[in-house]
Amino acid sequence: MLKDSLPEIITPLPGPKASAILKRREEAMPGAIKSVYPCVIRRGEGAMIEDVDGNRFLDWVGGVGVLNIGYSHPELIEAVKEQSEKYFHAMMNIVTHEGYIKLAEKMNQIVPLKSEEKKTMFANSGAEAIENAVKAARSFTGRPNIIVFSGAFHGRTLLTAAMTAKKSYASGLGPFPDGIYRAEFPYLYRKPEGYSEDEAMDYYMERLNKVFEEASPAEYVAAVVVEPVQGEGGFIPAPMEWVKAIRKVCDLHGILLVADEVQTGFARSGRMFVSDYWKEAGCAPDILVSAKSIAGGIPLSAVTASKEIFDGVKSGILGGTFGGNALACASALKVIEIIEREDLCSRSLEIAERCRREFLLWKEELKEVGDVRGIGCMMGIEFVEDQESKKPNGPLVSDIVTYCAQHGLLVESAGASSNVIRFLCPLVVSDAQIERGLEILRSAIETCR
Ligand SMILES: Cc1ncc(COP(=O)(O)O)c(C=O)c1O
Structure with a gap:
């Protein structure tokens, strides 16, 4: 089932069907409604999206906080x-x-x-x-x-x-x-x-x-x-x-x-x-x-x-x-x-604990990770040029967002300088999906820094 699957990219992104729809988007819609993602959804389940070309994305944006119970809950x-x-x-x-x-x-x-x-x-x-x-x-x-x-x-x-x-x-x-x-x-x-x-x-x-x-x-x-x-x-x-x-x-x-x-x-x-x-x-x-x-x-x-x-x-x-x-x-x-x-409040704390532990480890190891903060599963990682100067590093975050999307993980930036990665994943995400998402995000940071 899509909801239990892991991200998998099988075409160059955007794929051929997505490209055609994105082109029509450009013609039919005001460009002021901005998007930087190469993803055109065919269906969603849990924390996963399948796009029109069959690529599978793990969605850690969740419609910007709309999908706490995930996509397509049967009930x-x-x-x-x-x-x-x-x-x-x-x-x-x-x-x-x-x-x-x-x-x-x-x-x-x-x-x-x-x-x-x-x-x-x-x-x-x-x-x-x-x-x-x-x-x-x-x-x-x-x-x-x-x-x-x-x-x-x-x-x-x-x-x-x-x-x-x-x-x-x-x-x-x-x-x-x-x-x-x-x-x-x-x-x-x-x-x-x-x-x-x-x-x-x-x-x-x-x-x-x-x-x-x-x-x-x-x-x-x-x-x-x-x-x-x-x-x-x-x-x-x-x-x-x-x-x-x-x-x-x-x-x-x-x-x-x-x-x-x-x-x-x-x-x-x-x-x-x-x-x-x-x-x-x-x-x-x-x-x-x-x-x-x-x-x-x-x-x-x-x-x-x-x-x-x-x-x-x-x-x-x-x-x-x-x-x-x-x-x-x-x-x-x-x-x-x-x-x-389903006691999603407790699940939120569980997910938060796992991710925060990982994010804090990155903060110890990587000079660009300036701050890790939030309440429960509303977490952000603020990126800087280095921890001493605290100079906001928007370009790095923009590269991380692009890298993640290309590898099947949707994440979004936030902050006045767009230098924060925000974590808003559906609370029905599986443990395996969290681990895979963390791997992709970590490798994005390491590749783009
Ligand atoms: C804190 C907060 N207030 C208000 C809004 C506006 O909500 P809407 O986009 O549904 O009008 C948002 C949207 O992101 C928000 O995050």
């Missing part, structure tokens, strides 16, 4: 088929479908928030859910401003592009929505020279206070939006001590803490959400945004907030035609059931 196919035989769609402003309610109830049960009284609404994409979280926060607090961070990625709509740090995603698109202010994210690998971690924490909190002093007074701030592990920004975890300090500042000033768990959610971190760890440490968010793996590949996203927040949002402000689509809700209910039953 998921059944659940979506069963729903499709009843109805595809019922718009919640007109006709209520119970799948939406069931999924909202489930999310209210599993999403860790400061409040135990919760409500959930659904949208179609991560960006759309972030927009809705911002709308809810502004409507509830009656305040205009939002604080985001250096390195943040929250999407590509105009509001979320304004919230996103990397301005190459927004070049030439202004004017942007107002009221977005940026503070410095605690990127400990690149903390100010000579600072201890404690001193660095004080430094980052001072930077936030500067935003309150010089840009937006705290009483004008509706929400602080944080990725618990920055994704596009380079797989940088928010240190718990910093999150606790942010929670305190939010409580002091009546600001809502929003966790953007679009990429970190659904067992990726070893818990259903990183906010589970936050909650245990006494700093749970007020609003949690999730998407990507929630419905195993059918577009769906969610905003979960306290009842108090959602009940304080004016009528008509939230909603949309497809948000909480019936097929997507049926799929999400099954995804969550599978994650819980």
